[in-house]
Amino acid sequence: MRDLPVVGTPPAERADAAHNRRRIVRAAAELIATRGPEAVSMDEVARAAGVGVGTVYRRFGDRARLVYAVIDDREREFQTAFIHGPPPLGPGSPAPDRLRAFLHALADRTDAQADLLFMAESGPSDARFRDGSYGLYHRHVAMLLAQVRPGADTAYLADALLAPFAANLFLFQRRTRGMTLDRVKTGLDALADALIVRTL
Known part of the structure; x- marks a missing residue:
């Protein structure tokens, strides 16, 4: 790769x-x-x-x-971890394990700076998608999905897996619904597993 x-x-x-x-x-x-x-x-x-x-x-x-x-500083650390860091988040693990690890790490990263990310995403309606980080996440998730779901519409599925990380939804779940971070991660695992198990 x-x-x-x-x-x-x-x-x-x-x-x-x-x-x-x-x-x-x-x-x-x-x-x-x-x-x-x-x-x-x-x-x-x-x-x-x-x-x-x-x-x-x-x-x-x-x-x-x-x-x-401040956002960018944390973001560079996160990107370096999933691009070059140790497995399972970084290279070296099977695609299903890397996908789950990435979703968990992105949940931690979003939770740590949710208010700042909300500010960053509160501009134009497509502000979240214009950010270079979203494009990188999308390519990474699509690449992993292509390994577990050959022939699938990985561009669409990658957007679907990243949708829960919109800061407004993430904050609503954490603060209004009172969901714990562990509960959020369990839900993300269920989404990922629904895509992965079909190939196992």
Whole structure:
């Protein structure tokens, strides 16, 4: 299999600039996790990161772009894990095992940043699908499905398996319906198994 590219990899930076970026993003992530994105200011992030507020503005421009940087940082880690990481999430396991592992890992990844992902998906109606990450997920799931369901409409089935990860639905299930993350994963397993068992 040809490796998929990790989406959103930042351009090369000077060592000091890269160091500052990591400090700022880490500080923003910690503040967002404890107080929520709407309560976080650029001044607070600068203080928490130990840099001047001008450095934060020069690097990110505004709070919205800083929030997206926090999303992107976690996203790159996730993509690296399923493209290059150890099995069963990464290469080396049978397609059914990789598919289940991917769905579980994506549930964890979505749960960790559901509010931020909701903000990112709250633009145009197709905002979720324009994001480069969705295209990568879709290609990955379609590739695994092609191995377990040769000849199936894997483009459609991949969309169907990814639909539960829309942030608004995910948040509704977790917070309004009160579903645990384990229950969500069990449901995802049932969806995947309905596609997989036909070939076993």
